[in-house]
Amino acid sequence: MRAALRARLTRGMAVFWPWALLGAALCGAGVAGYDWVRLTHENHLVRALGRSDDVAVSPDASARLLLARALFLLRMGKPAGAEALASRVAARGTPREAASLHYDLGNFYLREAFARIGDARFEEATPLVIQAKRHYRAALALEPDDWDGKFNLDVAMRLVRDFPISPQGKGDTLPASKKLWPDLPGQPEGLP
Structure with a gap:
């Protein structure tokens, strides 16, 4: 069986x-x-x-x-x-595809900004450069070794600088100097 x-x-x-x-x-x-x-x-x-x-x-x-x-x-x-x-x-x-899109968006805004600068419309170019920097930074956050993105961000940074925003209402934080005539940097003080 x-x-x-x-x-x-x-x-x-x-x-x-x-x-x-x-x-x-x-x-x-x-x-x-x-x-x-x-x-x-x-x-x-x-x-x-x-x-x-x-x-x-x-x-x-x-x-x-x-x-x-x-x-x-x-x-x-x-x-x-x-x-x-x-x-x-x-x-x-992939992060590379997302970085590529941000890089292309940054290039678009930077080209538009250069067109405005060429026409002497500087006020219109400033927000476009700021947008370009935002997209270049996003691309570099995803692909930090992208040399082209670093270079283009550097170009955009030279067009419109980022200045730190100081807190309002605090005024100057450095105390005023008591000397009437402060020393000038690089002023010679004797013979070489």
């Missing part, structure tokens, strides 16, 4: 395992096929956005597609739309 049961189980397993492996292979092929179709469609949309075709992107799209949409919006001169996508790119993508 045991031998008959063992023979029956062995024959059953001999039939089961090939079908199970075939089913697993078909499931794997189906998943791979779905991913291939999805990535092909995503590549098509990224290329269309690169050609400056206005393509709608779903809110739950991948970070790569959202980044391509943000770059399209920047090329079209719509930084507010690109900034709205920054949080979704940061949530779905």
